[in-house]
Amino acid sequence: MTAILAFIALVMLGSAAAAMISRNLVHSALLLALSWLGTAGFYLWAGADFAAFAQVIVYVGAVSMVVLFAVLLTRQNPVGDVLVEPASRKRSTAALSVGACVAAVLSAAVMSSSFPPASVAAPTATVKQIGLELMGPYGAALLIVGVLLTVALLGAIVLAASEPERNPEDAP
Amino acid sequence: MISATPESFLERLPLLVGDLIARVVPASLLWFVTSLIAIVAILAVFGLLFAFLTLAERKILGRIQNRPGPNRTGYFGLLQPFADGIKMIIKEDIVPRDADKVLHYLAPVVLVSLALMTFAVLPFGRHLVPVELDSAVLYFFAAGAATELAVFMAGWASHNKYSLLAAMRALAQLISYELPLLLSVVPVVMLAGTLSTTGIVAAQGGWKYGLIPHWYVLTPWGFAGFLIFFTAALAESNRSPFDLPEAESELIAGHLTEYSGFKYALFFMAEYFGMTALCGMGVTLYLGGWQAPCAFLEIIPSYLWFLAKLLTLLVLFMWIRGTLPRLRIDQLTRFAWKFLVPLALINLGTVAFWHLTLGWGGALQLARWALAIAFVVGPFVLMGRRLSAGVAPRTYRYAP
Numbered sequence: 027m028t029a030i031l032a033f034i035a036l037v038m039l040g041s042a043a044a045a046m047i048s049r050n051l052v053h054s055a056l057l058l059a060l061s062w063l064g065t066a067g068f069y070l071w072a073g074a075d076f077a078a079f080a081q082v083i084v085y086v087g088a089v090s091m092v093v094l095f096a097v098l099l100t101r102q103n104p105v106g107d108v109l110v111e112p113a114s115r116k117r118s119t120a121a122l123s124v125g126a127c128v129a130a131v132l133s134a135a136v137m138s139s140s141f142p143p144a145s146v147a148a149p150t151a152t153v154k155q156i157g158l159e160l161m162g163p164y165g166a167a168l169l170i171v172g173v174l175l176t177v178a179l180l181g182a183i184v185l186a187a188s189e190p191e192r193n194p195e196d197a198p
Numbered sequence: 199m200i201s202a203t204p205e206s207f208l209e210r211l212p213l214l215v216g217d218l219i220a221r222v223v224p225a226s227l228l229w230f231v232t233s234l235i236a237i238v239a240i241l242a243v244f245g246l247l248f249a250f251l252t253l254a255e256r257k258i259l260g261r262i263q264n265r266p267g268p269n270r271t272g273y274f275g276l277l278q279p280f281a282d283g284i285k286m287i288i289k290e291d292i293v294p295r296d297a298d299k300v301l302h303y304l305a306p307v308v309l310v311s312l313a314l315m316t317f318a319v320l321p322f323g324r325h326l327v328p329v330e331l332d333s334a335v336l337y338f339f340a341a342g343a344a345t346e347l348a349v350f351m352a353g354w355a356s357h358n359k360y361s362l363l364a365a366m367r368a369l370a371q372l373i374s375y376e377l378p379l380l381l382s383v384v385p386v387v388m389l390a391g392t393l394s395t396t397g398i399v400a401a402q403g404g405w406k407y408g409l410i411p412h413w414y415v416l417t418p419w420g421f422a423g424f425l426i427f428f429t430a431a432l433a434e435s436n437r438s439p440f441d442l443p444e445a446e447s448e449l450i451a452g453h454l455t456e457y458s459g460f461k462y463a464l465f466f467m468a469e470y471f472g473m474t475a476l477c478g479m480g481v482t483l484y485l486g487g488w489q490a491p492c493a494f495l496e497i498i499p500s501y502l503w504f505l506a507k508l509l510t511l512l513v514l515f516m517w518i519r520g521t522l523p524r525l526r527i528d529q530l531t532r533f534a535w536k537f538l539v540p541l542a543l544i545n546l547g548t549v550a551f552w553h554l555t556l557g558w559g560g561a562l563q564l565a566r567w568a569l570a571i572a573f574v575v576g577p578f579v580l581m582g583r584r585l586s587a588g589v590a591p592r593t594y595r596y597a598p
Contacts, residue, residue, distance in 0.1 A: 052354055056301070059347060066340075079336040087343025091373065094350055098366075153333045153393045 027071075034071055038064030051097045059090040076153050205324075208499040212325045236328040240317045248470045249279035255516050262520035282463075289459035294357055297456065301355035306457070306464035309348040313471035315341040320478040321395050323488050323501030334395040335383060338479055342434070345472065346372050349443070349453055352465075356456035364452030367527055368443035371433060374534040375440070379430035381542035382423045385549035386414055386483045399487030408493035413486035418570035419548040422578070424484040426542050428511075431480060433534070435473040438519035442527055477511040478504075485511075537585055541577060548573040 038061050045057035062085035069078035160168055216232070223231045253268065253275060260267025268275040293302055319334035321327045331337050346369055353365020387393055390401040404412050414420035433440035443452045454465055481487060485507050488500035495503075525533070548570055555566045 053301075056347070056351065063344075075331060076333045076336065079333055079340040082340035083336070083343045087340070087346065087376075091346055091350075091369065098362075153336075154391070 030071055031068075034064055034067045037061075038068065052094065055090065055093045055097055058093065059086050062086050062090070076156055206497060206499065209324060211499075212323065212501075236318075240314070240328065244314075244317060244471060244474060247474065248467060249283070251470055251474070251512060252282065252466075253279050254513070255519075258513065258516045259520050262517075286460050286463040291459040291461060292456075294456050296357040298355035298357065301351045302456075303461075305348050305352035305355060306461045306468070308351065309345060309468040310464050310471065312341055312344050312348065313468045313475065316472070316475040317478070319395050320475065320482060321399050321487055322478075322504050323499065326488075326501050327396055330396060331394060333393045335387060335393045335398070335479075335483075338395075338475075339380060339383075342472070342475075343376070345468075348468075352457070353453035356453070358456050360450060361453050361455050364443065364450075364455070368436070368453060370527070371436075371440065371442060371530060374531050375430045375433035375538075378426050378534060378538035378542045379434055381539065381546070382426040382430060383483060385419055385423050385545055388546075388549055389414070389553055395482050395487070399482060399489065402486040403489055405493050411486055411489060411491050413484065413489070415484040415486075417552065418567065418574045419545055419552055420484055422541065422545050422548070422574045424480065426538055426545065427480055427484065428514075429538060430534075431473075431476040432515065432518065433530070435476055436469055437473060437515055439522040439525050440530060441519075441524060442530060473515060474508070474512065477508055477515070480511060481507040532585075537581060540581060544573065544577045 041057045041060040041064060045054040045061065048054045048057060062081065066078045066081040066086070069075075069081060219231060219235065220228060256278070257267040257275065268278040271277040271281045293299060316338050318329045319327075319331055319337050349368050349372065350365055353361045353363075353368070356362070386398060390398045392398060392401070402411070402413050406412070410416070415424045432438075436443045444454060454462060457465065481504060488504040490496045490498060490500070490503050551573065552566070552570055555562075558566045
């Protein structure tokens with residue numbers, strides 16, 4: 027089991043590192059999707075099927091598309107212009123300092139929290155339990171998130187829908 | 199479902215084979231051997247089905263267009279798929295000079311492997327489920343969700359602006375139709391109360407008077423849901439009338455432009471696998487899975503019923519391809535967002551009503567049916583009228 031975990035960790039971290047090193051933005055985005063897939067693999071390894079499949083649908087299926095569209099739509103020339111120029115010293119120092127800050131905050135948080143010993147039987151949550159929890163105690167949170175996403179969607183449609191008038195010949 | 203009559207030998211055949219393997223293979227290797235056998239069986243059965251589907255499609259399309267179709271290779275053209283396969287394998291594989299070699303190679307491979315993974319959770323028969331998962335429906339759509347990434351890889355790696363444009367158009371279509379597809383699955387999950395495919399099939403078991411099955415397609419919301427699912431499945435698997443991603447006659451085959459030889463064949467293999475898997479999912483969700491339509495027909499093994507329903511849906515796909523003309527991209531996305539998505543959302547309300555009125559009996563039962571039918575037909579008619587206002591029915595003017 028530990029060997030599988032090591033392999034999953036290697037895929038996750040390796041693809042994330044390769045995504046940072048790669049000069050090609052599209053390659054970086056695809057490697058990022060591979061890293062998210064690794065996260066899903068980790069959830070599967072931990073026995074959380076539902077979280078793993080949701081991770082694949084949301085991140086590998088949808089968020090990766092958003093990333094790719096963002097990369098391609100912000101370039102002048104989608105085919106040739108996705109190469110990033112080599113990093114200058116200023117940029118690499120900025121990246122390193124930000125990374126060090128994040129690492130410091132995270133390690134401080136990990137060090138200061140206590141981990142109770144795991145119970146003997148691994149907790150098994152069926153999809154039904156997850157659904158009942160989401161609809162019962164966390165129903166309000168689910169609703170608020172849903173409303174937020176709907177508002178965002180409507181806003182995007184309003185921004186994008188600037189078609190002046192419909193030509194009757196064009197309609198289905 | 200436990201039937202009163204003892205199960206026939208053919209019905210128990212998968213179980214017997216499983217027992218036999220368990221006796222021969224040591225226990226420590228059992229999981230490995232059984233998974234391997236399941237994988238080989240899926241590859242063999244659906245590989246052959248793919249081969250003969252291409253032949254059936256060409257034959258059926260030929261008959262629809264008043265020509266015989268392939269009939270020279272082997273008796274009745276039966277060897278045609280294998281001849282096609284050999285042709286595709288020995289064809290030269292051309293990769294453009296500026297292409298992103300790795301992604302260009304990976305795209306068809308990723309597409310086919312993802313399409314094959316979806317077969318793992320379909321319940322092919324009473325005792326014939328490759329993998330039983332608690333969240334099988336979610337797994338099915340998770341495996342399908344990443345196909346968009348493969349289409350993008352194919353379009354971008356070709357280093358051809360037409361390929362890239364076509365891939366973006368294909369992505370717009372796939373993303374648009376994924377929404378009604380998923381929304382049309384939700385009602386079934388709501389009513390069956392489970393995400394497991396075996397559970398959904400079991401929930402549709404039993405017959406009224408031994409004749410009318412309890413399939414979801416025979417309820418008002420189920421009928422609407424099945425139609426939405428079927429339409430969205432047509433679009434998700436790039437089938438006519440939604441075959442814009444490929445559109446060989448108008449849009450130079452889209453993201454497939456720079457592919458040749460076996461890689462090109464792999465794209466079509468993935469398309470057929472995806473189509474078969476989606477049809478299998480439709481059978482599982484709405485058509486009662488492997489359940490027989492009448493009680494006395496249970497003597498026919500369950501996997502044959504599944505196969506019969508699957509083939510019916512596949513032939514329906516081909517029939518539609520031979521009948522309907524292709525949509526334009528704006529009509530396609532408008533149809534998804536302005537018609538299918540609202541209908542699917544309204545259908546969620548209908549199924550909630552259906553679920554809450556489960557206890558109504560007698561005359562109230564009639565009222566329940568009438569109201570549910572009104573909830574389904576009313577929005578369909580109103581929105582259809584509004585969407586086609588001023589343009590339909592269309593008058594065609596021909597040159598004198």
